[in-house]
Structures are given as structure tokens and as C-alpha cells.
Amino acid sequence: MSIRYIILALVLIAVAFGLLFITVPEKSNQIEVTTFLKSINDPARFINTDDVADRIITEDPTLLIIDVRKPAEFEAFNIPGSVNIPLGDLMNEENRKYINQNLLDVVFVSNDGVYANTAWALAAQNGYKNLYVLERGLNRWFETIMAPVEPAETAPIEEFELFSVRKGAGQYFGVQAYIEAPVIEKVIQKKRAPKKVIVKEVQEVEAEGGC
Amino acid sequence: MGPLTPNGIISTEWNYVIAVLIGMAFGFILEASGFSSSRKLVGVFYGYDFAVLRVFFTAGLVAIIGLLYLNYFGYIDYSVLYVYPTYLNSAILGSVIMGLGFIIGGFCPGTSLTAVAIGKLDGWVFTGGLFIGIFIFSELFNMEAVENFYNGNYLGHITIMDYFDINPYGFVLIFTLLAVAAFTIASIVRRRVKQVFY
Amino acid sequence: MSYINDHLRHVYWNPYFGGFMLGLLLIATFYITGRGVGATGGTKSTVATTVNAMAPEHAHKLHYYEKYFDEEKNPMNNWLVYETLGILLGAFLSGAISGRVFVRTQHSPKITSRTRLVFAALGGLLFGFGSQLARGCTSGAALSGISVLSFGGFIVMLGIFGTGYLFAYFFRKLWI
Numbered sequence: 001m002s003i004r005y006i007i008l009a010l011v012l013i014a015v016a017f018g019l020l021f022i023t024v025p026e027k028s029n030q031i032e033v034t035t036f037l038k039s040i041n042d043p044a045r046f047i048n049t050d051d052v053a054d055r056i057i058t059e060d061p062t063l064l065i066i067d068v069r070k071p072a073e074f075e076a077f078n079i080p081g082s083v084n085i086p087l088g089d090l091m092n093e094e095n096r097k098y099i100n101q102n103l104l105d106v107v108f109v110s111n112d113g114v115y116a117n118t119a120w121a122l123a124a125q126n127g128y129k130n131l132y133v134l135e136r137g138l139n140r141w142f143e144t145i146m147a148p149v150e151p152a153e154t155a156p157i158e159e160f161e162l163f164s165v166r167k168g169a170g171q172y173f174g175v176q177a178y179i180e181a182p183v184i185e186k187v188i189q190k191k192r193a194p195k196k197v198i199v200k201e202v203q204e205v206e207a208e209g210g211c
Numbered sequence: 212m213g214p215l216t217p218n219g220i221i222s223t224e225w226n227y228v229i230a231v232l233i234g235m236a237f238g239f240i241l242e243a244s245g246f247s248s249s250r251k252l253v254g255v256f257y258g259y260d261f262a263v264l265r266v267f268f269t270a271g272l273v274a275i276i277g278l279l280y281l282n283y284f285g286y287i288d289y290s291v292l293y294v295y296p297t298y299l300n301s302a303i304l305g306s307v308i309m310g311l312g313f314i315i316g317g318f319c320p321g322t323s324l325t326a327v328a329i330g331k332l333d334g335w336v337f338t339g340g341l342f343i344g345i346f347i348f349s350e351l352f353n354m355e356a357v358e359n360f361y362n363g364n365y366l367g368h369i370t371i372m373d374y375f376d377i378n379p380y381g382f383v384l385i386f387t388l389l390a391v392a393a394f395t396i397a398s399i400v401r402r403r404v405k406q407v408f409y
Numbered sequence: 410m411s412y413i414n415d416h417l418r419h420v421y422w423n424p425y426f427g428g429f430m431l432g433l434l435l436i437a438t439f440y441i442t443g444r445g446v447g448a449t450g451g452t453k454s455t456v457a458t459t460v461n462a463m464a465p466e467h468a469h470k471l472h473y474y475e476k477y478f479d480e481e482k483n484p485m486n487n488w489l490v491y492e493t494l495g496i497l498l499g500a501f502l503s504g505a506i507s508g509r510v511f512v513r514t515q516h517s518p519k520i521t522s523r524t525r526l527v528f529a530a531l532g533g534l535l536f537g538f539g540s541q542l543a544r545g546c547t548s549g550a551a552l553s554g555i556s557v558l559s560f561g562g563f564i565v566m567l568g569i570f571g572t573g574y575l576f577a578y579f580f581r582k583l584w585i
Contacts, residue, residue, distance in 0.1 A: 008425065009391045015276055016387035019380040022283050102218075102288075214443030221441065227491045229441055234495020235502070236434050237446050237548075242503035244427030249515060249529075251421075253584050255570075256577035265424035266431060267552065273432020274556035278439060286440070293444035295545060295554035297561035302550075305543025306565040309536050310572025314580050316532015319547040319569075320540060321448035321496065323533065328497045329504030332514040332522075333529040340533020341449070345456045347534070348541040352473035361542065370558040379558060407585050 036125055045120060046135040047107055049144045050162075053169040056081060064104040065134075068119045069111060079109060079141065080173060087115050090122060099123050105130045113137035145169050213287035238325055247325040249317030249333060250407070256314060258404040261397040268390040275383055297374075299364035316340065420507065435556050442488075445553020449540040451493030454484045473541075517584055528583060543568075 039045070055063045056079070065082035067074050074084040085095050087110075099106055106123070108116035108131070116133045123131050134141065143149070148166040151159040215221040221229070244266050245251045254260025282289040313319055318326060318337045326334025351357045372379045421427075438446055457477045461468040461484075468474055477484040504510045516525035540546040543565055545554070551569060554562015 005394075005425075009394070012272065013384075013387055013391060016272070016384045019276065019279055019383055022280075213440045215441050217443040226442075226488055230488045230491035231495040231498070233434070233438050233441075233446065234492035234497075235499035236495075237431075237492070238496035238499030238501075239503045240422075240427055240431050240434060240499075241496075242500040242509075243422045243507075244424060244431075245421035247500060247504065247509070250517065250584060256573050257581065257585050259585070262421070262424045262427075266428040269425050269428025270431035270435060271552065271555045273429055274435035274439075274552075275558060277432065277436040278556060281436070281440065289557075291443055292439055292557050293553075294557050295445075295550055295559040295562050295565075297559070297564070298544070299564070301542045301544065302561050302564045303568055305539045305541075306550075306568025307572045308539030309543065309546065309565075310539075310569040311576055312532045312535030312537075312539055313547075313569060314532075314573045314576050315583070316529050316536060317584070318529070318532070318536070319448070320452065320536060321446075321546065321548040324448060324493065324496045325500035325504075328500035329510045330512040332512065333516065333525055336526045337529040337533035337536075338452070340530040340535075341452050341537035341540075342456055342459075343530075344534040344537020344539075345449070345453050345541055346460065348538050349456065349460070349471050349473040353471055358472065366560065369560045371560050371563060372558065374560045382558070 039124055040121070045131065045133055047132040048135045049141045050166070050169075052079070052107060052134060052141075053145050053166075053173070057169060057172050062104050063107065064098065065107045065109055066098065066119070067109045068115050069109075073111070077138070079138075082109060087119055090119055091126075099131070100126070100128050102129050105132060107132045107134055109134045109138060109141075111137050112139050145173060213281070214291055217291050218288070237321070238328065241322055242325040242329065246322040247329050247331065247334070249322075249326070249331075249337075252319075252322060253314065253317050254407070257407070258400045259407040261394075261401055264397055265394060268393065272387055272390055275386070279379070279383065294368040294370060296368045297366040298362065299366060301361050301363070304360075312344075431552075435553065439556065445549065445556055447489050447492065447545065447549035447553070448496065449537070449546045449549060450487070450489030451491075452537070453541065454487045454490050457484045519585075520583060525583075 052063075052065070056065075063081075065079055067078055067082045067084045068087040068090065069084070070086055071084055074082075078084070083098065085098065089095055090099070106128075108119040108123075110116040110119075113133060113136050116137060120131050120133045144166055148163055148170060151163055213220075216223065216226065216229075241247070245262055246266070251260050252263055255263040278287065278289065278292070281287040309319070316323075316337050318334060320338075320341055323334045323337040323341065327338055352361070366374070370379070371377070371382055375382075422430075435445060438444070454477070457468070457474045460471070460474070461478065469478055474484075501510065514522040514525055516522050536546070540550075543550055545551075545565070547565075547569060551562055551566040555566060556562075
């Protein structure tokens, strides 16, 4: 037998052997504890209410807001375009596909941010990407967007600018509900449509045949 | 990162161009490896030519190992790849019928197409047979029993790791060792078997 | 010239090199499209189209073609059909470079070319039937299947080659 073939066979075996060392077993989808702890302390996961409002108004298609409160609370008040998945149902098979994708930025929302943080931790532990938490939750959303406080006379000019932006955003989100109602309707529909399509797209890959 | 089309990095308009290019490479490699010759293909069953075994297992190993490495380095998302689904009934009976077709007809569908391209009449006839076989199946498919059998014992899009609950890397290593052993045995057998010239 | 042709005709690639190239192609295919190669899919579309052209009502009655005629799409407008065209082109290219393109029937000297053709048709029929039952052939099910370690892919691979070895003895007169 030619020496060349022996060398090639050894190379092949060595490469296959190398596989044993390079990867953590695929069975466990969870990420390393150290990586997780590092990301827990990373403030970059917080996204503030102004940014979220801005992205909703500009109809950013990469934004997916997941409201993790109870359905009753969600019915009472919600951010237009958000999807309600109660915290307890977050890791269900059918709900996972909303979170487990690399296309959209997922923003978790709850009243003060505690539940949203828990949701974030659950998802981050599974190694999912592009996860955010709405900073200080819906309370902050209400304070800043729905009912912004007019800054004091002596406040710097930036504060006033921010205030007028927030007031505009508030109007967009239906603070004067009877005037702006149709707009909200439109927003909800527009926001939800692309999300469903994308989720489906991921599944379709599996459905197609080879030969 | 990859796969490119499902992740929307390459737009779907390019699909058909890519399809033709991939097909060309596939046909070229099969033909250049001698797979347009039925007597060369069938040699694997009689021990006078092991080209099928060598090409098939080398290709399989390169693809398996390569994809696992690409997945590790983050170039490809293994979970998005299409995994051929397992329907136990139809896979077993279907592959037995295909094995019979292989030893009788001397081709498999891909290789018969390469034989068609270089003007082998047996390749043309085999491909004609393929059409008739597919037609017969589609006619029989309207019978409920056939359709039930076709969909029976569905296990899902599962991999070896899912079924046996084992570590894929250990499995790949064992598979590699088996393949190398098979290559060695094949070359020993080939030297002992009476040579057939074709 | 004929000397060169005679020599080139049987000079194939080293099988390990061919296998390596095929493996790289599979990786590239999975990297680009997310699935493997196939060979019977294009044939199936052609059968569906032919049946539809000859007897449209009958074609619509067959459940097996449901997917093809559901959305009034042309079944020939399919990834695998284009890929099949590519296979023919690529094989012709390779054959033309090595001077292997000419019309003939290849058969063992012990049988007539007529016998060979009859058995080729029979084998093709069986293979076509089996590939539809198993949802793929040697390329689509076995080769692409094992590339991603699909359980079914391994079953089909073992099934095809195992049966081949099992029945090889009975059909030896056809080949050696």
C-alpha cells in the first residue's frame, strides 16, 4: 500500500479526532456560566423607552416586543405591536421560535422590569441572541412617553427638546386616543404582519425536500 | 452566517443560477470519477472495482467533518440545515427496492444522468425506467394503504445523535475509523479478486 | 488521436480525490442553500408535468402531485430541475474533455446489449419506484442525509448497499 494513502488516512483520522476536543456536546443548549455571568452585568441589554418609541414610530421591522405580563394586564394596556407571552409560557416549544432567531431584536417588557429581566435571563441562558430589556419597564414608558412631565423653566434646552419629542411620540401612541385611534390600529397590523412571515420562513427551510 | 439562502444573504433570484452551477459541479465530479460507467459502479458488489465505496465514503466523511467544523467556527448554523426526515417503513422498503434496482440496472439516478450526458444508451434506458417507476408510484399513491405505509413510523427530522442519544463527535470518529478500515479491506479484496476489464 | 482517446477514456480521477471534491461540493451546497443535492426530484417534476400535459384531469386526481398543482405554479420551475440540467451539462463537459462522448451501450461481453437494455429499464423502474417511496435516492437521501448525520440517511445507505450485496450473487451473470 502506498505511503501516501497511509498519510492521508492518518490526516483524516486526526481531523476527526480533533472534533472530540473542539466543542461542548451539542445536547446542552445552555451557554457557559462565565459567559452568562458576564452578560448579566452588561448594561447593554437595557434599551430605553425613547429608543423603543422611536423604532416603533419609524416602523423598524427588526423590532419584536414581547410583553411577559399576564394576559389580563396585557389587555388593559400594551405597547402597540407588542406580542403577549406570559413569563410562564416563554419556554414553550411554540413560543421559543419567537426568541430563538437571529433576525429580530427581542425586547422584553413588564411593569417595572423585574419579570422582563427574568425572561431575559431565561432566554440568554439558552444562548439566544439579540435580547434586550425595556429599561424600568412600562412604568417608565408611561412616565416618559404617555405622560411626560414638562421640564422646569430653568432646565437646559435639551430637556425641552426631549419633552417635545416625547409628547409627539405620546400622541402617536394615542394619548389623545379618540383622534389617533385609527393610527394605532394601523401600527398594530403593520407591526405584526412581518413577524409572522419571518417565523414561518425559518420553518419552511425544514419542510423542503432534497431529492 | 451560513447557510446563505435561508438566512437571506443571497436573494432567492439567484437560486436557479446556483442550482445549475451546483448541478454542473456535481455532474462533472460524478463523471470524472467514472460513475457514468455501470460496470465500474457495480464492481463494488463483486469486488473488482471499489470506486463507489471510496468516493461515497470519502465524500460523506469530508462533508460530515467539514460541516461540524464550520458549525464550530460559526460559519454555518447547523440547526437550520435540512435534515432528511426519517420514516422508518418507507425508508427501509424503499432502500431495499433501490438496492435491487441498483444491482439489476447498474446505475443510480444521479449516475444514470451522467451516462445520459455522454451518450450511453443503457443510461438513457435506465432514466426512462426511472420515469415509469415514478409514474407507477404516483398512480399507486392514491391507494390509502400505500399512503399510510408511506407516512408510517415517522420519527421526525432526526439525526443519529437524537436517535441513539450519543455524542456526535465520538460517532464521527468511529465512522471515520470504520471507513478507513473499509478502504484498506477493499484494496486487499481487489487484489485477490479476478480482474474484470470493461 | 485514437491512441489518446483510447487512453483517456478510462482514465478517471483517483476515487479519493473525486470523493474529496464531492465532499467539498456538499459542504458548499449546504453552506449556500441549506440542503444537499438531489437527482430524482427533477425527474419527478418532469413526470408530473408530462402526466399533466397528457391527462390534466387525471393528474389533478393524483394525491402525489398535489404539491405541484396546488398553487398553479409550473412544476418545472423548481430548484431540482435546474440542478438536474446542471448535472447533464457538467457530465457532458467532463466526458467531452476526456473524449468519452459517443453513442454506445456498455455491457458485459457475456450478455447481449439487448439483455443489458432490458435489465437497465427494469432496474431504472425499480429505482424510480424505490426513490419515491424513500423520499430520495442515493444522492438526495443517502449522501446528503449522512452529511448532516441524518438517521434516515444512514438507513437508506445501509439499505441500498446491503440489498446490493445480498442480491449480487443472483445477478452476477449480468456483470462478470
